[in-house]
Each structure stands twice: as structure tokens, then as C-alpha cells.
Amino acid sequence: MAKKKKKPARRREKELTPQQQLKRQLKAINWRRVLLLAGNTVILFTLYRVLVAQNYFIYVFPVYGAALLGLLVGYLIYNRGLIARSLTREQLPADWPEAKKDAFFADAEARIERSKWMLTLIFPLCLTLGYEIIDVMLLEVWFG
Numbered sequence: 001m002a003k004k005k006k007k008p009a010r011r012r013e014k015e016l017t018p019q020q021q022l023k024r025q026l027k028a029i030n031w032r033r034v035l036l037l038a039g040n041t042v043i044l045f046t047l048y049r050v051l052v053a054q055n056y057f058i059y060v061f062p063v064y065g066a067a068l069l070g071l072l073v074g075y076l077i078y079n080r081g082l083i084a085r086s087l088t089r090e091q092l093p094a095d096w097p098e099a100k101k102d103a104f105f106a107d108a109e110a111r112i113e114r115s116k117w118m119l120t121l122i123f124p125l126c127l128t129l130g131y132e133i134i135d136v137m138l139l140e141v142w143f144g
Helices: 011-015 016-027 029-053 057-078 080-085 098-114 116-143
Strands: none
Touching: 016 116, 029 057, 029 116, 057 098, 057 116, 080 098
């Protein structure tokens, strides 16, 4: 009897129905990180609005802005400016052995994975400050 050949992964992926593809994509989502992001957004936004309602705007806005700036700069420095994302193996120095090139890309991926916790604070801070800028600084000036 002849052995059955396995279909290539691409062919199997194309044969999936849209519902099956959606299920695969939903399984790939890191739900723990999504819940952490949503929780941090609710906590930081609520804390901000409560402190603004207590007339601490003059203190809270700069603190949130400094925290956002610090986290953004820290994220970019830790991930080396995300330069490895745009590089290919051919763009690395020719005198590097293949093992060093592999280590470079592995280190870049590991750094991005380890620093994802910063994004769960950066995005809520961006949303909070963006809301405040639109609400207070633009709508008040235009329609106030």
C-alpha cells in the first residue's frame, strides 16, 4: 500500500471555512493580556476622572503624561528602537556568522515578548490622555 502524502500547511489553511479560520484566530489571542489591558484601562481612566473631579487636574495630567513618556522611552530603549523588525538577514554585517545572526533575531523577539507588559500600561495612558485632550482642550475651546 502506498503511503498518503500530507498536504502542505498552506493548502490545509485554504481549505478551512471562514468560521474555522475565525476560531483559529480567536484561539491564538492571548486572552489574559486582553483582560489585563481592559482592566488597566478601566482602572487608570477611572482614577484619572476621580482625581480630576476632585480638582487635582494640575497634578494628575503631568503625572500621567510623564508616566506615558517614561514608559514609551523605556519600551523603545529596551527593544533597541524596534530596529530588528525592519532588518533582514542580508542587511546584517556580512562578517557575522549565522549563529550570531540567529541569536540577534531571537534576542529581538524575546525582548519584544518580555516588554509586552509595558504596552498594557502605555495604551490605557494614551487613551486616557487622548480623551482628556479631546474633551477639555479641543471641545472646550471650539464649543465652550
